[in-house]
Amino acid sequence: MASKRGALIVLEGLDRAGKTTQCQRLVQALQQSGRPAEMIRFPDRSTAIGQVISAYLEKKSELEDHTVHLLFSANRWELVPVMKKKLEQGVTLVVDRYSFSGVAFTSAKLGLCQDWCMNPERGLPKPDLVMFLKMNPAEAAARGQFGTERYETSSFQKAVQEKFERIMKDPSVNWKVIDASQNIEEVHNDIKAHSLDIIERTENTPLGELWK
Numbered sequence: 177m178a179s180k181r182g183a184l185i186v187l188e189g190l191d192r193a194g195k196t197t198q199c200q201r202l203v204q205a206l207q208q209s210g211r212p213a214e215m216i217r218f219p220d221r222s223t224a225i226g227q228v229i230s231a232y233l234e235k236k237s238e239l240e241d242h243t244v245h246l247l248f249s250a251n252r253w254e255l256v257p258v259m260k261k262k263l264e265q266g267v268t269l270v271v272d273r274y275s276f277s278g279v280a281f282t283s284a285k286l287g288l289c290q291d292w293c294m295n296p297e298r299g300l301p302k303p304d305l306v307m308f309l310k311m312n313p314a315e316a317a318a319r320g321q322f323g324t325e326r327y328e329t330s331s332f333q334k335a336v337q338e339k340f341e342r343i344m345k346d347p348s349v350n351w352k353v354i355d356a357s358q359n360i361e362e363v364h365n366d367i368k369a370h371s372l373d374i375i376e377r378t379e380n381t382p383l384g385e386l387w388k
């Protein structure tokens with residue numbers, strides 16, 4: 177009998193919605209219940225491409241908009257062999273941002289259409305579940321000072337929110353909207369319930385390809 181694969185679970189949402197907090201909590205809960213799980217975050221700033229992205233986000237360098245988008249995408253692609261191997265080994269991957277942030281952020285910049293933004297993402301491992309941590313941008317901003325990185329302004333976050341609303345209409349992706357204005361424990365319980373369900377339902381199914 178073929179061994180069971182892990183699930184690919186993504187958390188998305190605006191800055192400060194609680195993605196990193198919840199990814200960590202989920203991985204911890206899964207591990208404690210004896211399910212192998214690991215966290216991945218995008219951008220992965222540890223690679224050569226990730227370092228170029230990091231310098232751009234920290235405003236230490238300037239890059240043309242299409243170029244940045246393709247670098248973010250390349251940063252996901254370069255992780256694909258590792259991701260596939262882990263999933264095949266039965267490890268559930270909990271991912272902090274994925275292609276949906278990539279498309280939402282770039283298309284929120286004037287003049288770059290959603291279809292163009294989606295193209296380099298096509299064929300990436302398709303998440304079995306994408307949970308969108310929903311809360312209004314003003315409330316998210318109140319959770320902590322926005323930093324000094326690029327994109328960390330409330331007007332830009334509002335534009336990103338509108339793009340996410342559009343992307344979430346895509347029925348080919350398994351979206352679940354989570355009320356991220358609840359307390360950390362309540363949000364965690366919602367996320368854990370959806371995750372346990374998807375892990376069970378996908379363990380004997382093949383991994384899909386995103387937007388293909």
Ligand SMILES: Nc1ncnc2c1ncn2[C@@H]1O[C@H](COP(=O)(O)OP(=O)(O)OP(=O)(O)O)[C@@H](O)[C@H]1O
Pocket residue numbers: 189190191192193194195196197198319320356357358359360361363
């Ligand atoms: N449900 C919650 N209620 C109140 N505060 C929260 C909640 N979840 C997270 N926080 C706090 O809000 C801040 C942002 O959380 P976190 O870093 O997890 O968000 P994020 O979505 O990963 O943000 P970013 O996009 O900037 O990486 C942290 O100080 C965290 O402790």
Ligand SMILES: [Mg+2]
Pocket residue numbers: 195196197272
């Ligand atoms: Mg974070």
